[in-house]
Amino acid sequence: LPLFERLEKRIVEGEVNGLEADLDAAMRQKKPIDIINENLLAGMKVVGDLFGSGQMQLPFVLQSAEVMKTAVAYLEPHMEKTDSGGKGKLLLATVKGDVHDIGKNLVDIIVSNNGYDVVNIGIKQPINAILEAAEEHRVDAIGMSGLLVKSTVIMKDNLQEMNARGVARRYPVLLGGAALTRTYVENDLDDVYEGEVRYAKDAFEGLKLMDRVMA
Numbered sequence: 001l002p003l004f005e006r007l008e009k010r011i012v013e014g015e016v017n018g019l020e021a022d023l024d025a026a027m028r029q030k031k032p033i034d035i036i037n038e039n040l041l042a043g044m045k046v047v048g049d050l051f052g053s054g055q056m057q058l059p060f061v062l063q064s065a066e067v068m069k070t071a072v073a074y075l076e077p078h079m080e081k082t083d084s085g086g087k088g089k090l091l092l093a094t095v096k097g098d099v100h101d102i103g104k105n106l107v108d109i110i111v112s113n114n115g116y117d118v119v120n121i122g123i124k125q126p127i128n129a130i131l132e133a134a135e136e137h138r139v140d141a142i143g144m145s146g147l148l149v150k151s152t153v154i155m156k157d158n159l160q161e162m163n164a165r166g167v168a169r170r171y172p173v174l175l176g177g178a179a180l181t182r183t184y185v186e187n188d189l190d191d192v193y194e195g196e197v198r199y200a201k202d203a204f205e206g207l208k209l210m211d212r213v214m215a
């Protein structure tokens, strides 16, 4: 198989042997971020479709996710970075009950490579933990990720809880993840939250929103 098709297939098949050599070869032809967006994520999409249609079992999905993570970690040091940090601080968490973190961690990479400080507190984070960390680190915005349909409900609950605690105007909120839609966030959730809530379809939109929050 040609190099880029082989990379996509490595994600689908969860095949890590020879991955680094392929990534080295790929980096001679395109930027690491383009390899992620154009090839590795294409592989994850196939995995999602196969799993969704019952043609792939969960342990294999996990294996694919591990290869994806290994690949991103290998590419990360080669990505372009602005050398100055300190543009602002973003807290990132995957919401309660949800373990999906590949997207959140991509947001972390893109946003922190572009001059922001990121406090990434991981997966399955209840609103208490999110707000405690936000307070402790004095963040400028809170980013929540979640891929399950039920996570979209949790996000709504979280926003309501932030209203109730009187912190909505203090924290602009960025939301992302496959189960969300722009309309749901910009219409429904915008009506719920007393502060600013925005939808990011990908990590780059997350960065753009951070730029807007800090402007």
Ligand code: B1M
Pocket: 041, 044, 045, 047, 048, 049, 051, 052, 053, 058, 061, 062, 065, 092, 097, 098, 099, 100, 101, 102, 103, 104, 106, 107, 142, 143, 144, 145, 146, 147, 148, 149, 150, 174, 175, 176, 177, 178, 179, 200, 201, 202, 203, 204, 206
């Ligand atoms: Co899960 N899973 N999974 N899974 N999994 C989905 C989400 C699913 C759509 C698959 C399917 O059925 N086709 C489905 C959800 C269905 C639903 O809710 N209606 C599903 C299911 C059902 C489950 C389990 C319930 C399965 C089970 O146990 N029976 C279980 C849930 C566990 C839990 O959370 N409690 C489960 C488990 C897993 C694994 C552990 C095996 C693994 C996750 C490993 C990991 O993340 N460490 C996994 C995977 C890999 C997937 C799919 C196949 C791929 C997800 C992914 O990493 N995509 C996924 C299929 C799909 O999404 N269509 C699926 C790549 C990633 C880069 O995309 O995270 O969307 P994404 O991020 C994007 C944007 O959304 C955005 O930026 C990224 C791109 O730049 N973005 C943000 C994301 N967060 C953002 C935050 C921002 C801004 C942008 O600002 C804050």
